[in-house]
Amino acid sequence: MTTSSASKVRVRFAPSPTGSLHIGGLRTALFNYFFARSRGGTFVLRIEDTDQTRFVRDAERNILSGLAWVGIRPDEGSREGGEFGPYRQSQRQALYALYAQQLIDEGHAYYAFDTLDEIDVMRERHASEGDPSPQYDAVTRGEMTNSLVLPGEEVQRRLERGDEYVIRLKADPGGRITFRDHIRGRVSFSTSGIDDQVLIKSDGMPTYHLANVIDDHDMRITHVIRGEEWLSSVPKHILLYRAFGWEPPEMAHMPLIMNPGGKGKLSKRHAAAQGLPVTVEQCRQAGYEPEAVVNFLALLGWHPGEDRELFTLDEMTELFSLDRVSGGGVQFDVRKLNWFNQQYVRGFSVDELLERAEFWLRGLHSASTVDLFKDEARQRRIASLMQPRIAFAKDLAETGGYFFEDPAAYDETAVGKRWKEDSAELLSVYADRLEAASAFDAEQAEAILRALAEERGAGAGRIIHPVRLAVSGVPGGPSLFEMMEVLGKDVCARRIRKAVEVLG
């Protein structure tokens, strides 16, 4: 029944609009996207907004902008439309109702009128009798209030009267459901463990399971690639596919991203406690480059088949294959993410780096005491001086803040180590000579300094280190003389004098 030859690959990313796009969700989207593109297929975005209690207004926009940030856009979806729309489940309610009715008519589903409390009572009773996992299923439904036990007229009466009801799947035990998962191989469940899953909730909305099966079929989805948390609901879905007489799509359940330390699924709470970015928004605010986030996420559970680790979106798309995805949960290691970011920052052209840093540089502008922003050549100079020593574009403004503002303080340990008895005097003379010099550039600054050192019979380091401190406030950084050239004679002299005054 697999008419494989002609069927074009279609996958979907189906998030629930309940908050910001989580990086786990982004990774799922990415894998779907890679798979679709690598097979010349279509990537669909479907919004699963069937839980009205958890709905968050801006979530859909947040999801779209998160995807856009990393450079992927759906081929079909809630925004871009497509021939299988609408792509929001809340707008497809009529369709689900129709199919649910079909299941009832054909004996695969039934009405249930029990209240939540009544179900709880049933569960407690069975639990106290030793049933390890009492559920609403083939063994308990006989004692509940539903269209399987009520006479037909009574069911009619209740429906007409407007009683609350849900529609449940009639899941019968005694079988075994086996399916092939692209990542895990053969997976098998006994039907005895499957409950009579609610398909239509009392508010008329479908549950995930019903909507998902109907939509995947209706939207001609060929491959379902999603997180492992869905693996155990596959049997329910297969029961539904069978009831409808449909061929299930192929499955691939990805390993979950775990908290550092491996304790549970990566959660916002846990991550926040450690200051880890866990939503796309947070990554962005923390200054991560989208390329780094994508690259990092892609390699969490997937191996490209070669030792290289830096890939563009297109390269990953080309290399992607589901059977190179492993099955075990993976921990979120922010240090590796940082390394990826550093790799990208270092690989940017100077102009690109400046562009990525623009947002943070602008933040400095107002407080700036050195007007370097007008001079693009200088900006480029600073960027190339700083590029090999930063991991984030924003460090141009932060770590490299001394290029734009006089140091407000001097690194204490460095002062203790480098600021000697004679520093003040040496630096004063150096400042004098700098100001008196006819020309000022890196070479000049260095020549003057070395001449002074020789004259005093001191090592150049005796002056270099205190000057660096005076000029930047910190012990590390680019070549001192290049830095001085960029800053200019006046700024250097001013900063040196200031340090002499402050540090004595």
Added chain:
RNA sequence: GCCGCGUUCGUCUAGGGGUCCAGGACGCCGGCCUUUCACGCCGGUAACACGGGUUCAAAUCCCGUACGCGGUACCA
């Protein structure tokens, strides 16, 4: 509890019967370079969960145990 999935250096992983006294990357440590800090380069540390099989041979196949994770909702 029950059901399912998983388990190679601290982390991400390669490997799928002999080429593995296990390879790469992050991290960490050391060295070179540099009168700073980085980059870069060189080197080092560190793993097949455990127990039984199968086999001439097992990290690789089978079984069991342990541990971890997921599911067990009118949430997705």
